[in-house]
Amino acid sequence: MFSSGEDEMATAQVGTTRRAPLSRDRVLRAAVALADEEGIEALSMRHLAQRLGVVPMALYKHVAGKEELLDGMVDVVVSEIDPPLEAAGWRTAVRERVLSARRVLLRHAWARPVIETRTGASPVVLDHMDSLVAMFRGGGFSAVLTHHVMHALGSRMWGFTQEVFPSAPPPEDPELREAMFRQVVARWPHVAEIAGAGAAHRTESVVGGGCDDQFEFEFALDLLLDGFERLRRQDWTPGD
Structure with a gap:
């Protein structure tokens, strides 16, 4: 006792x-x-x-207040992004860094709109940006080309892109859904055509299956990376 x-x-x-x-x-x-x-x-x-x-x-x-709290929360999220790959080519290193950022953003669904409203870059945010710049510069990109490349990446460096006119979900009622589809086909046949072609999406992806916002993100990212490499090989400058 x-x-x-x-x-x-x-x-x-x-x-x-x-x-x-x-x-x-x-x-x-x-x-x-x-x-x-x-x-x-x-x-x-x-x-x-x-x-x-x-x-x-x-x-x-x-x-100091709510805004500083939100800034700090963004820092916590950004710090979860995997560190740069060692001994990897620039394309692999950039791709994996961006996809890691996307995995983090998917874990924290609230973070995207918060990131979009930030008005300044913290040291943690600048560390992430600096690491991407270093990958391009280490891969043979000029400072000028890297400047434009970072603009082209835009929000993809944080793992997301913004749809300007996202599609609304179709009605659950089959008859209403069919009626809406007929109206779309009648008025916007080309939009309807490519919307139907989306059924051909692949299902496997770096992060997982599904339609794929993930597939579309990787598709656009790979197009950008391929274009960046073409410009690098051409020693591109803004006057070209």
Whole structure:
């Protein structure tokens, strides 16, 4: 049996174990976990404080406010991207780095719209961009061509692209779906033709099966990489 003094010491040790010291890293990772589980709309300083078992004001010692919290969450997500492949050609290294970014974004569904709203690049974000630039420069790309290549990659360096006019899901009712399809064929026959051709998509992919946003992402990425290589071999400059 414990003496009263030993009981008090054991209780204090349990309390210390249960409550880890609050830190910026702990705050950011708790925010990422909350957004993963409940969506970015559920994220607030108050809700996050409740999850951490602290008062909301305690969070402001580590993040100045909601926007800084979101910036830090992006850093946590970007830090999950696999490191560059060693001893790989530029094309393989870039492709795998971009596809790793896509896998990370698929794990954190809330991250894409948050990344799109950021107004500045943090050191973590710049590290990722710098690593991609280094792959192109190490592969023989000029600084000028690499500048344009990075613009062409755009949001793909973060693992996503934006559809300008994404297609709405068809009605679940078979009769309504058939009626809608007839209307589309009658008015927009060429759109209907290529939409039907999408059934020929392959199902295997780097990340997994399905239609494939993944297939379309890799298809466009490979087209870009092939084009980059052609320009590199031509010693392309903007005046060409």
